[in-house]
Amino acid sequence: MGGVLSTASDKESIFARDLHFSDEDFRIIRELLYDKTGIALSAVKNHMAYARLAKHVRRLGVANFADYLALLRSEDGAHEWEHFINALTTNLTSFFREQHHFDILHQHALQHADRGEAYRVWSSASSTGEEPYSIAMTLDPAVRSGNYHILASDIDTNVLKKAAGGVYALDRIAKLSDQQLKQYFLRGRGQNEGMVKIKSGLMRNMEFRQINLVDRSWPQLGMFDVIFCRNVLIYFDKPTQAGILEHFAQYLKPHGLLLLGHSENIQHITDTFSPCGKTAYRLASGKTP
Ligand SMILES: C[S@@+](CC[C@H](N)C(=O)[O-])C[C@H]1O[C@@H](n2cnc3c(N)ncnc32)[C@H](O)[C@@H]1O
Known part of the structure; x- marks a missing residue:
């Protein structure tokens, strides 16, 4: 997770601001981002917001942030939302992040997959794809019939494109075993030197879709x-x-699991789920859909 300033270019913005960016501009950005995505951008992320949007504002040729925000909210600016949201999401991820969840998934699949219907997993904030591909590498050996399906979704269309491409720099796969590399990745040659690509066999059971978690109605997902x-x-x-x-509770099978990040404790927020392992939850009794 990024701090107040997440990247080197976020930091640069402190020293070299050529576009006028007022406190009111920042207040509007926070409000719009919250309305569209649910993201509650901290009041100290002023520099981050500037750094992530300034290049695009310059490219559009508008004079300052106030004009950019006016464009964004006008009828002509409808196509600008995608860039605005993509720029302000934070997409940090890695293969097999929080390994214990993949151990839990493996055990759960051994117990519940291969029972006739497809075993279905949803990576609901899939970012650049490392999470759903780690899920696929876990299910591939666990689900003998190959009858599984992974839905990978995110609000950010850039990361979804990257995920669907399945191409990664070598330093991203340092944690994977030789066996996983051999079985699931192709090594780039020539101009693709230094890159790897997920083999098509691992992508077979995967689907990528843009889904906003804060939307009131999600598409038919099963x-x-x-x-x-x-x-x-x-x-x-x-x-x-x-x-x-x-x-989520409406989309989970009765034996289903909800896996959250290490700092996401939900016990004081809902009694719909009860803990059943390290940041793993199941539907509380009486709450099955
Ligand atoms: C820090 S990444 C986490 C990636 C991965 N789940 C992991 O743990 O490594 C957070 C992701 O949530 C996505 N996100 C933020 N707001 C969202 C929303 N309202 N709906 C869906 N995805 C959202 C971001 O685009 C980003 O890719």
Whole structure:
């Protein structure tokens, strides 16, 4: 998770601001981001907001942030929302982040998959794809029939594109075993030197979709055996978190699991879920859909 300033370019913004950016501009950005995504941007993230949006504001040729925000809210600016949201999400992730969840998933799949219907997992804030591909590498050996399906979704269309491409720099896969690398990745040659690509066999059972977790109605998704919602609830306030958790409950099979990030404790927010392992939850008794 980023601090007040998340990246080197976020930090640069302190020293070199050529666009006027007022406290009111920042207040409007926070309000718009909250309305569209549920993300409650901290009041100290002023520099981060400037750094992440300034280049685009310059590219549009508008004079300052006030003009950019006016454009964003006008009819002509409808197409600008995608960039605004993509720029302000934080997408930090890695393969097999929080390994214990993949051990839990493996055990759960051994117990509940191969029972006729497909074993279904939803990576609901999938970022650049490391999480859903780690899920696939866990299910591939665990589900003998290959009858599983992974839905990978995010609000950010850039990271979804990257995830669907399945191409990563070598330093991203340092934690993977030789066996996993051999079985699931192709090594780039020539101009793709230093990169790897996920083999098509691992992508076979995966689907990528843009889904906003704070939307009141999600598309028809079916029921899931496991929902991963890791390291995203922290960006939302408590009422938003509670709304999303109630929504998840409607999409979880009775034996289903909800897996959250290490700092996302929901016990004081809802009694719909009860803990059943390290940041793992199941539907509380009497709460099955
Ligand atoms: C820090 S990443 C976590 C990635 C992965 N789950 C992990 O734990 O490694 C948070 C992700 O949540 C996504 N996100 C933020 N707000 C969202 C929303 N309202 N709906 C869906 N995804 C959202 C961001 O785009 C980002 O990719």
